Amino acid sequence: MTKKLIILGATGSIGRQTLECVQKANRRVPGSFEVAGLSANRDFEGLMNLAEEYPEALLALGAPPPSAGGAAPLAGSSSSPTNHRDVSRRLSFVGGDAVTKLLDNCDADLVVNGIAGSPGLMASHASLRRGMSLALANKESVVMGYSLLASLAEARKIAIIPVDSEHAALFQLVRRCGAKSIRELCITASGGPFRDRPLADLSTISPAQAAAHPVWKMGRKISIDSATLANKGLELIEAVRLFGFSEKAVRVLIHPESLVHALVRTIDGSLYANLSKPDMRLPIDIALHWPEERESAFGKLDLAGKTMSFFDPDPSRFPMLRLAREALRQGESATIAYNASNEIAVGAFDEGRIRFTDIASVVADTLSADWSFPAGDLDSIFYHDDKARERARAFVAEIQC
Structure with a gap:
């Protein structure tokens, strides 16, 4: 039976790798997947290239395409900002609500949410509201609004399948070991490009250096988050929310080789680990086929000749974990x-307005305010989000270089 997909953030790292998984699966078993919808934020050219490859897919673009005056082309227009396409036949939805409109007007069995940052929450909410299962690579959806999303998924009896390598690994381990027998979860981190850099040098790190991850192929913002370990802080929050464990029961270990993605400790003290090559296509492929298990199209990990090391994160080097x-x-x-506040701080650092070490300072200042308020619906979630951004921007203005 063909599974229909909507891929959000289709021109980004997760989106491109998802489409590669789809192509491989369809070559092995023709008709495994149908791409029903695709979205991009600003990458008009990339989306148009995908339009040629997937002519039946509905398309959503977050920003107006590069046409005269910056406006979206009118239906029936023959003008085209490129030399080889009639845009009006391909762009179904354009603008800030394009993704929501795509989800409201396109039927699918599974939505892959590869949108970067907090805008991904609205997409996750719209997907579940429509009754479509969610393969979730957007950390912010869980960090900002998991209780809301979980209640939607439960009411509609649909799945939220984590795509992050660590949470995909935990998803499998918890399913195999049984949540009742588990006492501790552990997620791993490569430690990023600066795990061995002298602490005194961290304030001089450039945005280009921070965006160059030594292991994973990722987008720019998430690569900087991996350098500060904010990425792992978000994943720590995700693990607590997704699997229902306390904060104290979730551990983070530095594992430079990135072969072990997660571990669980059971009631008898045993450790069970999930190991695979550091390749995001593996957890994506698992999510696409879930609940079925298929042989991987992306090779297997051979442990012969491999060495592995693990150590606790240095809190002075990685304050974002403590925060x-x-x-x-x-x-x-x-x-x-x-x-x-992390999104604001990373943006300011990437623009050269604050130092690498200031990112954690911005977040710490924001968290020093009173956040003891409920956030049970989208309005309250985005109210708190706006307030946090205001405070973070004000602090950036005080300390900027």
Whole structure:
């Protein structure tokens, strides 16, 4: 039976790798997947290239395409900002609500949410509201609004399938070991490009250096998050929310080789680990086929000749982990603030306005406010998100270079 997909963030890292998984699956078993919808934020050219490859897919573009005056082309227009396409036949939805309109007007069995940042929450909510299962690569959806999403999924009896390598690994381990027998979850981190850099040098790190991840192929913002371990802080919050464990029961280990993605410790003290090559196509492929299990099209890990090391993160090098735990203890509004202030701080660092080491300072200042407020619906979630961004911007203005 063909599974219909909507791929959000189709021109980004997750989107491109998802389409590669789809192509491989369809070559092995023709008709496994049908791409029903695709979205991009600003990458008009990339989306148009995909339009040629998937002519039946509905398309959504977050920003107006490069046409005269910056406006979206009118239906029936023969003008085209490129030399080889009639845009009006391909762009179904354009603008800030394009993704929501795509989800409201396109039927699918599974939505792959590869949108970067907090805008991904609206897409996750719209997907579940429509009754479509969700393969979730957008961390912010869980960090900002998991209780809301979980209630939607439960009411509609549909699945939220994590796509992050660590949470995909935990998803499999928890399913195999049984949640009742597990006492501790552990997610791993490569440590990023600066795990061995002298602490005194961290303030001089450039955005280009921070965006160059030594192991994973990712987008720019998430690569910077991996350098500060904010990425792991978000994943720590995700693990607590997705699997229902306490903050104290989730551990983070530095594992430079990135072969072990997650571990669980059971009641008898045994450790069970999920190992695979550091390749995002593997967890994506698992999510696409879930609940079925298929032989991987992307090779297997051979442990012969491999060495593995593990150590605890240095809290002075990676304060974003401590701040994530503080946010978790405060509640959902505080985790919203953690994410929002980090997005502002990373943007300011990437623009050269603050130093690498200032990112954690911005987040710490934001979390020092009172976040003991409920966040049970989208309006309240985005209210707290806006307030956190305002405070973070003000602090950036005070400390900027």
